[in-house]
Amino acid sequence: MSDLFTNWLGQLLLLVIVTGVVWGCRRLLKHHWPQSLVLIDFWPPLLIIFTHYLTLQATESSIVPYEMLSLMILGIGVTILEVIQRGEILYGRFFRLYWRVCDLITILVYLIALGCYVIAKVGP
Template structure:
């Protein structure tokens, strides 16, 4: 069996975020809603996506893109803070962190699946 073939671990790494969002989203959201906590499944998935970005970037490029990812996230936080200060005239921390964390999730999901696509192409081209 060739090294470049897809392994079960690769396939699981590729589909876990979609499965989590599809299968558990409603139950997790209802669970936290009953406890009157405003947490969604997307908020809980960010650490998994960050870990996946680290693993996939090393598998794909033989180096980590995680520092660049963090620089973009921190820059995004500054841009959101400046935008909120300009638009509202003040920065309300709860609104800032909620907005920032949702953008972190969207950017993390986009980065994760971009890496999945590049990883799949990399494996197919080597094979």
């Protein structure tokens, strides 16, 4: 199991397995599945763990604390933006917007970490 987290190929395999399980559950629970819940909503916790292991192997330090700090600052920013734009905070709208932006950020940071890992292993 530890190879699935530490090896980039195992990480992608685990992501494919989670994707298959989510698709299966969505297909099984057609009418009871929330329409606003999409596949990439399940990826950020896994991608944060994968980013931790990749950056530890590439640079001997983890970038995850900085990623978490940026996600916290993003939450504050989205809250302020909602208050300025709408004059109120609607929890459903806020959490959906925040989580979707977190999805994009974690995917981007994981791809950057994967690129750094490949460069570190291929480089001199």
